[in-house]
Amino acid sequence: MAKIIAANWKMNKLRSEAEDVAKVLGQAIRDKKVPADRTIMVFPPYLSLPPVAKALEGCERTLVGAQNFYPEESGAFTGEISLPMIQDAGAHWVLVGHSERRHILMESDEFIAKKTKYALDHGFGVVLCIGETLEEREGGKLNEVLARQISTALEPLPFDVQTLEKSLMIAYEPVWAIGTGKVAGEKEVLEAHGLVKELLGKHSVLPVLYGGSVKPGNAASLLALDNVDGLLVGGASLAAESFLAIINA
Numbered sequence: 001m002a003k004i005i006a007a008n009w010k011m012n013k014l015r016s017e018a019e020d021v022a023k024v025l026g027q028a029i030r031d032k033k034v035p036a037d038r039t040i041m042v043f044p045p046y047l048s049l050p051p052v053a054k055a056l057e058g059c060e061r062t063l064v065g066a067q068n069f070y071p072e073e074s075g076a077f078t079g080e081i082s083l084p085m086i087q088d089a090g091a092h093w094v095l096v097g098h099s100e101r102r103h104i105l106m107e108s109d110e111f112i113a114k115k116t117k118y119a120l121d122h123g124f125g126v127v128l129c130i131g132e133t134l135e136e137r138e139g140g141k142l143n144e145v146l147a148r149q150i151s152t153a154l155e156p157l158p159f160d161v162q163t164l165e166k167s168l169m170i171a172y173e174p175v176w177a178i179g180t181g182k183v184a185g186e187k188e189v190l191e192a193h194g195l196v197k198e199l200l201g202k203h204s205v206l207p208v209l210y211g212g213s214v215k216p217g218n219a220a221s222l223l224a225l226d227n228v229d230g231l232l233v234g235g236a237s238l239a240a241e242s243f244l245a246i247i248n249a
């Protein structure tokens with residue numbers, strides 16, 4: 001199966017900077033300088049969606065998404081953005097449940113479940129992020145936290161694995177490894193991904209990405225691990241060179 005390599009640019013880059021990186025990526029993909037068994041995803045800030053989508057237009061196995069959205073079509077939701085607006089900007093995927101939205105913006109499991117279902121019902125693809133804090137891990141709560149995050153989001157979904165397989169991915173991102181330079185060790189990644197696949201049960205065909213301090217130097221060994229179907233990359237995806245190195249790992 002193709003490995004999925006996703007870039008989450010978070011709140012970084014002006015439009016022209018995002019466009020420049022996307023153009024370099026687009027050129028590399030068109031020139032077949034990336035392996036054929038990679039699917040590439042880019043999640044730029046909203047304002048950069050149109051130039052990034054344009055720069056990557058027509059690139060094979062390349063998907064563009066928004067980092068967030070509000071689950072209503074339109075209306076009095078000051079500061080929010082809808083799926084039709086995202087679609088109009090050229091993107092068809094969304095990140096849901098990223099730890100920064102769970103822990104800084106206080107999104108609950110229930111709201112994340114609502115957004116997951118809403119996006120899938122409206123024809124969007126979803127990368128659903130899950131992961132435990134250091135406190136939860138040290139308190140022996142890894143299993144409980146992942147089980148709760150997965151079941152709350154997946155239980156309301158109609159079970160149609162063939163459709164879901166193309167439109168839903170899980171990203172396991174231990175909160176303590178995000179942006180900290182502390183990548184989870186092989187043993188921890190193997191254990192957590194095995195657990196996630198088990199907890200997914202009838203949904204275990206869904207791809208499970210690893211995220212948290214992925215760099216060009218550790219990407220190949222992470223991708224080689226059982227049950228790691230791809231990578232969600234923050235900091236190291238900001239420069240085209242390092243993101244391409246990860247794609248080529």
Ligand code: PGA
Binds near residue numbers: 173211234
């Ligand atoms: P990082 O972020 O690669 O900078 O640790 C990963 C993420 O938050 O998706």
